[in-house]
Amino acid sequence: MHPVFTSRRRLALYVLAWIPDACLLTYLFTIVGGISGRDGALLAFPLTLIFAFVCLASWYPCRATPLENSGALRLVLTHLIGAIFAAELWVLSARLWLRLLFGGDANSALQARFPALVPVIVAMGVMLYWLSVAFYYVVLALQASQQAEARLMEAHMLARDAELRALKAQVNPHFLFNSLNSISALAGSDASKAREMCILLADFLRRTLGLGEKAAIPLEEELSLIHAFLAVEKVRFGDRVRMEENIAPEVLAVKVPPLLLQPLVENAVVHGIANLVEGGDIRLRATCEGDWVTIVVENTFDPDAPPRRRNGVGIANVRQRLEARYARKANFAVTTNANWFRVTLGLPKTAPNATHHLKDDPK
Amino acid sequence: MTMSPERKIRAVIVDDEELARQILREYLGHHSNIELIAECANGFEAVKTVAEQKPDLVFLDIQMPKLDGFEVLELMGAGPAAVIFVTAYDNYAIRAFDVHAVDYLLKPIGRERFEAALQRASERLSGGKTPAMPPAPELAAAARPPSQYLDRIPVRDGVRVFIIPVAKLDYAEAQDDYVELTAEGKKHLKQQTISSLEAALDPARFLRIHRSYIVNLERVARIEPYGKESHVAVLSNGATLPVSRAGYSRLRAFLDR
Numbered sequence: 001m002h003p004v005f006t007s008r009r010r011l012a013l014y015v016l017a018w019i020p021d022a023c024l025l026t027y028l029f030t031i032v033g034g035i036s037g038r039d040g041a042l043l044a045f046p047l048t049l050i051f052a053f054v055c056l057a058s059w060y061p062c063r064a065t066p067l068e069n070s071g072a073l074r075l076v077l078t079h080l081i082g083a084i085f086a087a088e089l090w091v092l093s094a095r096l097w098l099r100l101l102f103g104g105d106a107n108s109a110l111q112a113r114f115p116a117l118v119p120v121i122v123a124m125g126v127m128l129y130w131l132s133v134a135f136y137y138v139v140l141a142l143q144a145s146q147q148a149e150a151r152l153m154e155a156h157m158l159a160r161d162a163e164l165r166a167l168k169a170q171v172n173p174h175f176l177f178n179s180l181n182s183i184s185a186l187a188g189s190d191a192s193k194a195r196e197m198c199i200l201l202a203d204f205l206r207r208t209l210g211l212g213e214k215a216a217i218p219l220e221e222e223l224s225l226i227h228a229f230l231a232v233e234k235v236r237f238g239d240r241v242r243m244e245e246n247i248a249p250e251v252l253a254v255k256v257p258p259l260l261l262q263p264l265v266e267n268a269v270v271h272g273i274a275n276l277v278e279g280g281d282i283r284l285r286a287t288c289e290g291d292w293v294t295i296v297v298e299n300t301f302d303p304d305a306p307p308r309r310r311n312g313v314g315i316a317n318v319r320q321r322l323e324a325r326y327a328r329k330a331n332f333a334v335t336t337n338a339n340w341f342r343v344t345l346g347l348p349k350t351a352p353n354a355t356h357h358l359k360d361d362p363k
Numbered sequence: 364m365t366m367s368p369e370r371k372i373r374a375v376i377v378d379d380e381e382l383a384r385q386i387l388r389e390y391l392g393h394h395s396n397i398e399l400i401a402e403c404a405n406g407f408e409a410v411k412t413v414a415e416q417k418p419d420l421v422f423l424d425i426q427m428p429k430l431d432g433f434e435v436l437e438l439m440g441a442g443p444a445a446v447i448f449v450t451a452y453d454n455y456a457i458r459a460f461d462v463h464a465v466d467y468l469l470k471p472i473g474r475e476r477f478e479a480a481l482q483r484a485s486e487r488l489s490g491g492k493t494p495a496m497p498p499a500p501e502l503a504a505a506a507r508p509p510s511q512y513l514d515r516i517p518v519r520d521g522v523r524v525f526i527i528p529v530a531k532l533d534y535a536e537a538q539d540d541y542v543e544l545t546a547e548g549k550k551h552l553k554q555q556t557i558s559s560l561e562a563a564l565d566p567a568r569f570l571r572i573h574r575s576y577i578v579n580l581e582r583v584a585r586i587e588p589y590g591k592e593s594h595v596a597v598l599s600n601g602a603t604l605p606v607s608r609a610g611y612s613r614l615r616a617f618l619d620r
Contacts (some may be wrong), residue, residue: 177451178380181470185386236380275428277379277405302428304526 002059003139015052021128022048028120033113042101043094043110043117050093051125054086055132062136079133087125094121159324171208172266175232176201182236197235204228211258219286220252226265226284233269240279241269247286251293254349257325261297263314264343268299270314272341275302291349298342315343322347371398372488373416377409377435378402378424378449383470387422387449390477397481406430410438411522420484422468425450430517430524437555438519445484512565516544518551525551529568533582534604535560537575545602570617572596572610586614 004014022045029040058079065078094114102108179201186194207225211217223245234241265282273280280300287294319332322345330347374397378384384402391397400416403409406429413421413435421439423446425432432448439446451470466480516527531546537557544551561571571577582598586606589595594606596614606614 174451177470178383181386181451181472182380182382184471185382185389188389189385236382238381274379274426277428304429 002056003136003143004056004059015049018048018052021124025120025124028124029117032120033117035109035113039110043097046097047090047094047121051086051090051128054089055129058082058086058129058132059136062133062140066140067137079130082133083126083129086129087122090125091118091121094118155324158320171205172270175266178236179232186235193235197232200228200231200235204232208259214258216255217258218252219247219254219256222256222258222261223247223252223284225259225262229262229265230269230282237269237273237279240276241273242279242281244281244283246284248288251286251288251295251349254288254293256347257321260318260321260345261295263318264297267314268297268341272299272301275305276300288349293347293349295345295347296342297345298340300339301336301341303339318343318345371396372420372485373398373400373418374420374422375400375409375412375416375418376402376422377406377427377432378422379404379427380424383424383449386472387477390472390474394481396485406432406435407524409435410519410524413439414519414522419488420445420447422447422449424448425452430526434517438517438524445487447480447484513563516553516560518544518553520551527551529564529579530581532569532579533598533600533602534579535577548600570610570613572614573605573607576604576610578604580617583614583618586611586618 004010022041025044025048026037026040029035029044030037033040061078061082065075067075070078094117098111098114102111179197183194183197183201186197204225207228211225230241230243261284265284268282273282282299283296285294285296285298315334322330322332326347330345332346333344335342335344374391376384376387376391376399378387381404384404388399388402391399397420400418401412403412406427409421409423409427410430412418423432423435425448427435430438432450436446445466448467449470449472450467453469466483468476468480513529515529516532518525518527527544527546533545535545535557536543538552540554540556541552542555542557542560544553557571557575557577561569561577564577568580569577570580578596578598582600584597584599586594586596587603589605592608594611595603596606597603
């Protein structure tokens with residue numbers, strides 16, 4: 001939509017802004033044409049009003065030839081043609097206006113002096129047209145910066161949203177219900193084992209809760225969270241869960257966003273192991289090359305299981321958080337190979353800059 | 364199914380987690396009139412056991428390897444008279460409850476809730492007030508989330524279970540209370556009405572071209588006139604299927620898109 005027409009107030013302001021031009025034009029007419037002030041105003045005011053609307057049209061060529069990616073020649077040509085066209089139109093409308101005022105009466109002073117006024121009208125027309133072009137380029141620049149700001153805001157909102165969701169969704173209620181069911185079963189048969197399971201569950205929950213406030217934790221801490229999680233799942237699934245770990249010692253201290261890997265391991269259990277009668281394997285690998293850390297979480301799965309059972313929100317969430325935190329400096333890939341499901345993360349060894357993280361929240 | 368009061372109720376527990384089976388076993392142990400005849404750790408085992416032993420009562424977990432609880436229910440045929448779903452996912456459970464005739468228990472399972480469900484099941488088994496169970500496939504179809512179309516069709520032949528991915532299904536033909544599914548040159552019979560199968564399949568991929576036929580649209584090679592007013596659909600494997608008048612206009616509408 002044309003920026004001047006977005007509200008009535010704007011339109012009124014726009015028309016008002018042309019009053020000084022009308023005054024200036026009146027003044028020029030009296031000086032150059034030697035006509036009376038009354039005659040000058042009679043010609044200048046209606047003409048200015050008409051031109052105010054003619055200049056509205058320059059918005060469209062401005063939008064079609066943006067400053068930053070149109071060639072200089074194209075810019076000059078576009079606005080030169082526009083200006084000449086607008087000025088011609090103005091002269092024409094001035095003639096029409098005079099004809100309307102005086103009819104065929106060639107004796108009026110204004111009619112007689114008009115040829116002397118034409119150069120003034122053309123010069124003013126070109127200048128005013130270019131002024132409006134400049135004005136619209138300013139408007140366009142403002143709009144662009146507003147849009148960029150809105151996009152940035154949106155990106156921040158999304159990032160924070162993803163983080164919050166990750167933290168909230170962390171303790172999966174079904175994980176809790178199933179664990180409580182296991183405890184309840186053990187309470188009848190093996191009280192000390194039931195107690196042990198309560199402790200394991202409490203340990204996992206406590207660790208998870210503590211993580212909500214942190215922007216980044218050492219990988220080592222994330223690994224011990226995974227161990228706590230798997231200890232609980234091992235009570236439930238018995239030897240159906242088999243875990244193999246291969247972590248290079250130099251990556252243990254690398255800072256990562258909390259709950260980056262645990263959702264992947266949980267996904268491996270829920271969508272991999274839980275669908276396999278004989279259970280399955282989870283492999284966790286972390287290696288480091290220079291400043292680049294590669295982490296692989298892979299698990300066996302049932303290739304015959306319907307696709308929707310293979311991966312859940314956990315993976316999407318980790319991907320979003322990684323994008324939000326590292327932008328393009330990290331990568332994330334999901335691949336399958338026969339009955340192996342693999343998530344590969346690559347991220348820089350240096351600590352993520354958590355500009356928009358919860359920790360920065362003034363609350 | 365009506366039975367004399369002195370006969371024991373024969374129950375089966377289906378759950379892939381040992382501890383989940385254990386608690387049901389413990390609760391059932393308090394009832395002398397119930398005999399636990401089998402425990403199954405996955406869907407295939409469950410279908411086989413139900414087909415062979417014809418239990419009266421089945422405790423059925425929903426999230427399981429191979430076949431989920433709904434698929435097991437679908438394949439049970441007219442087997443057991445009572446099914447009690449057991450799950451930690453209450454959204455599943457609520458659907459199970461909505462289709463009546465099936466009760467549900469939420470994990471962790473409370474003793475009181477268990478006793479109430481068992482009471483209802485016994486009443487149903489003794490031909491009490493509770494309504495009879497509708498045929499299992501219809502029940503399972505109703506229990507499925509409405510927005511989700513089938514991605515595979517489980518079929519049972521005796522105690523053997525076949526899984527047909529819907530992409531491999533060429534067409535389905537109604538045969539009384541059964542549908543005959545043709546996939547990869549083989550035919551499988553399944554106890555289900557063609558209408559409930561039609562409702563479960565993605566309408567963008569499968570079309571009811573005749574009162575008795577559903578066709579996989581990817582398999583249709585061409586449509587040929589047949590007799591004066593009717594048509595047949597020729598599939599890419601050479602099979603020809605009758606097309607009704609309504610089916611023809613639906614097929615045309617699809618092909619013209």
